[in-house]
Amino acid sequence: MTTPANNLVYERPEAFTETPTHYCPGCTHGVAHRLVAEVLEEMNITDKTIGVAPVGCAVFAYNYFDVDFVEAPHGRAPAMATGVKRVLPDRVVFTYQGDGDLASIGMGEIVHAAARGENLTVIFINNANFGMTGGQMAPTTLPGMKTSSSQNGRDVETQGYPIKVSEMLSTLEGVGYCVRRSLHDPKNIRLAKKAIRTAFETQVRGLGFSMVELLSTCPTNWGMTPVNSLKFVEEHMIPAYPLGDYKISDAIKQIKI
Amino acid sequence: MPKELWKGNEAIAEAAVRAGLEAYFGYPITPQTEVLEYLSRRMPELGRAFVQAESELGAVNMVYGAACTGVRVMSSSSSPGVSLMMEGLSYIAGTEVPAVLVNVMRGGPGLGNIAPAQSDYNQAVHGGGHGDYPRIVLAPASVQEAIDLTVLSFDLAEKYRMITMLILDGAIGQMMEPAEMPEMKPVHRQDFDWATNATMGKRERRLLTSIYLNPLDEEQTNLRLLNRWKEVQANEVRYKEYFIDDAEIVIVGFGTAGRVALSAVRTAREQGIKVGLLRPITVSPFPTERLSQLTGQARAFLVTEMNMGQMLDDVQLTVRGRVPVEFYGRPGGVVPFPDEILNEIKRINSAPTAGHTDARDAWLTRMTAQV
């Protein structure tokens, strides 16, 4: 590179491998990945991090981060991460899970990992559907929202109501840090990154279970352009899933980043 | 070490601790719960990991996670709980990481009961989780053997990067017997070249997964597992023989059914009947070669099990009609008395064996007539 280094404002994080992601163009899974990579790098913890990949579109997350990774069965990432962390308490262990993975099939595992106060970090991608399998209804699908398995729109009478995971988990004593952020614009992306940083700081300091729920897009299954998908998040997802800090323990409030 | 009185389940727990168990994850279920209870006290005392999981699903996936880091890890459960663990077992098999699982079997299907049974032989040996994978299955018949096989199971799991299951029934799990514990082994973390324990800046990153999207890669994985299984078959078959040298009738039975059969064999011998017992200790790999040899000597086989005839199929596959095979089973959580098996021995000894009737059908007819 001929450019002097101090001209550099932003470059691809080193915590990433060189592998391009398999995500659809404009899918904000990629943004969430990038933020995690930036945080690991900034905290200088890539060497001691072990990731746990989900089943969902992020199944190949392990190809993109330059850290050790294991691949969990659908929904079981928090249990697997518990196994890893309990025998290697000085490592940094995180799961990366979609809403089908975490809030549907894996609801038992996430609730109990949180209740036990497992010292893990969970990156939770709420895109209101099962992306990987072709856009079926997820527990987080909005009322009235059309998906391939709620083709006339989610009918809450027969298909139930969305689950607000952050609100729910924040009631648990073992949870140190639990917030919801969104990836729909630069300002919110910055806030999301700060939250991810705080979540990992929580773990590094042994302050309990930490989770960042990220409102994310699925342009392919929503049938929208990436740009319109961001608008959908802003106009429809955020009202249903209000952004905010659902639980930040006092000890974590003291953390200065 | 001197012999002490040990309860089967607690003996397994302590033996695992002494073999260097670093993490245990489980969920209560009778008749296995003492393993969990014992370790809930013992593991924290030693600064090792213990978690009572939210379910067997949780437990097996915690085992999976810990196994990926290369430590000695196990879980234990009983039949319905093991069913829930099948997902995890398949993933563990597909990822080729070592793990130990103890199944203290009970009567089934469904909720069944909590009485001793061998109803999960097929699940352990042939079936269970999805996909094509072998696994090692050990079947102790006494508290001492449960201890020894627990220790062995960790070595085998690590050597072959394979699930090793111990299947026993509630009788062995609950019984008190004098037994000798091995010495306490210090925890020794092996430096496996596959373990995902974080790079610590010293090596390339590692990945453990069971996903092989390209069928050709999956096929290679299947073949790799099979080749490893061939090694297991060649090196790890274990069984015990009793009164076999001149035996004309050979009983084949594992675990408690084998043990009860041994009492019957002793009595029959006192009465001059030339009967012996082959007790498989590894029900997987099955002692096929030895059994095949015995077809040249025995004029009849009698398979005894505490189920409807699951190992029976494996015996028949090996014997391949060369010698008549008979069956006596007590399913549902019923433990046979030695007298019942003695009667079978006498029946086979006096009657020229029917030979061509299906062993299970014939047994069913006799059972139905009895009830």
Place this chain on the structure above:
Amino acid sequence: MAAKGWIEVSDTYCKGCELCISACPQDVMELNMSRLTPKGYHPAHTFKDGCTGCAICAVVCPDAAITVYREITKVNTPVTA
């Protein structure tokens, strides 16, 4: 006077999703319709002067495809997302 900056968009990573284009406060980005990446996407590029090196495009890029530079007037600390 606004800082002068420039960006490089990697052909390896860019998927032509246009998120950077709609986020760029200076409206200096577009898809380059005369080029295709090896994966068959029209990559993003700046089509006119005015880039300030604000890195907003990089902050929204899901594929970490953008490297951002800024002309030095004083020593700056790298801005991260």
